[in-house]
Amino acid sequence: MLRQLLWIPGTLMVLAVMVDLIVTCLQSGEGRLGRAVHRPLYAALTGAARLTGRRALLSWTAPLLILGTLTAWTLLCWLGWTLIFWSQPGSLLGSESGTPATFAGTLYFVGYTISTLGLGEITAPLPFWRVLTAVASINGFFLLTFAITFVVPIAQARGDRRRLALHLHRAGPGAQALILNAHTDHDRSLLSLTSDLHTMLNDVDAAHLNSPYLHRFHDHDPQDALDLHLPALGEALLILQGSMTGPVPHGLGRTLASIDSMTRTFERTHGPSPVPVPPPPDLTRLRDAGLILKPDADLHAHLHAHADLRRRLHAMAHAGQWRWDEVAELPPTPDAA
Incomplete structure (x- = not known):
């Protein structure tokens, strides 16, 4: 029963990433998710620079915060879609065996779907899940596009x-x-x-x-x-x-x-x-x-x-x-x- 409700936190994760992308890249600001990533990473790096007396560590703030933001967006989107597909047993099947995908298989499927690779080793047998697969792929395309919009x-x-x-x-x-x-x-x-x-x-x-x-x-x-x-x-x-x-x-x-x-x-x-x-x-x-x-x-x-x-x-x-x-x-x- 609890597994069937996992689509709720999964959907919230995906929406949180999309809202953060829009706020950060299109609405001239800093999204709450990005801020939540930046603050502890920034505090840790600046604190290390003060404790060690090595001001050179501060030059790593830009790559650290950029990498942290991109990683958080990707992982939350990946985990969110994984929970959505995993919430319904049988939503994904092995293309050759026809057996329901394991959690690891679902994670793998979502990874290559949002990266738009489309390997096809695991498939969605029902129309609803096929549509969601397309939506996840489009979401991955938008994630990549907004990541470029963020970095450039x-x-x-x-x-x-x-x-x-x-x-x-x-x-x-x-x-x-x-x-x-x-x-x-x-x-x-x-x-x-x-x-x-x-x-x-x-x-x-x-x-x-x-x-x-x-x-x-x-x-x-x-x-x-x-x-x-x-x-x-x-x-x-x-x-x-x-x-x-x-x-x-x-x-x-x-x-x-x-x-x-x-x-x-x-x-x-x-x-x-x-x-x-x-x-x-x-x-x-x-x-x-x-x-x-x-x-x-x-x-x-x-x-x-x-x-x-x-x-x-x-x-x-x-x-x-x-x-x-x-x-x-x-x-x-x-x-x-």
């Missing part, structure tokens, strides 16, 4: 992330280095931190809105690490907005809005972080370089008004296991003691 945009988005990170790495690295190098070594001066980056930031922001799980992907090399360089850019723009005596660079508000949007998507993906608001920066070296800035008290008041954004920037860097001084400070001068 991730590869494209990771390329955009690395391009933006590399651009900021070469322009900095670090918040104050971004400002100083733009001021002294760029033909568009501080505009290189705003209008020149606006389109690139919009593309990366849109990718993270569509696929928020991208915030769980990390890169090992500093030059590729968006979770290092985006907080640095955000801190640099806040410094400019709160300390410049003249008009701020054109497009600063729009660029900062894109950064704010990405940090909010990050927080929705990771949840609230316990990291504190970082301390105000020391702008002595910027002043020494010739930048005319407002008194520190004005900057501190401005940064206090944007404390939530700065906390999210700190949380993003912390998730990538970067220190705040790597984000915000100028690197030491070559002749520093």
Whole structure:
């Protein structure tokens, strides 16, 4: 009797996978099933990186989470259809022996059906089960199609992330280095931190809105690490907005809005972080370089008004296991003691 009810959990498994595929690939988000797979795998890998002190382990977040998602979708779909066919004795027969298929035989039949191989070693004798076999095969085709739809945009988005990170790495690295190098070594001066980056930031922001799980992907090399360089850019723009005596660079508000949007998507993906608001920066070296800035008290008041954004920037860097001084400070001068 219990066996005949197994079609219920089997059907729920198949539907859960299909809903998760649609939400993840078509409705710009992260399905509950995918989230349930990502969170423990991500927590385990980041925890191992912290315990061992090997930040290089974080570079495996992308392949681990992608493989985990695809495996979960495939196994649940496979098991779900197996339970559906297994729930009715005699729904499947050996093509030569004519005897009812065992559970292992049913599992094998479903495997080659959803993979669209169609080997024919086990067959469905009744029309109803033949129709379900066709449905399972179509389901397998959709599973493969959606898997490709899931992986390809991730590869494209990771390329955009690395391009933006590399651009900021070469322009900095670090918040104050971004400002100083733009001021002294760029033909568009501080505009290189705003209008020149606006389109690139919009593309990366849109990718993270569509696929928020991208915030769980990390890169090992500093030059590729968006979770290092985006907080640095955000801190640099806040410094400019709160300390410049003249008009701020054109497009600063729009660029900062894109950064704010990405940090909010990050927080929705990771949840609230316990990291504190970082301390105000020391702008002595910027002043020494010739930048005319407002008194520190004005900057501190401005940064206090944007404390939530700065906390999210700190949380993003912390998730990538970067220190705040790597984000915000100028690197030491070559002749520093």
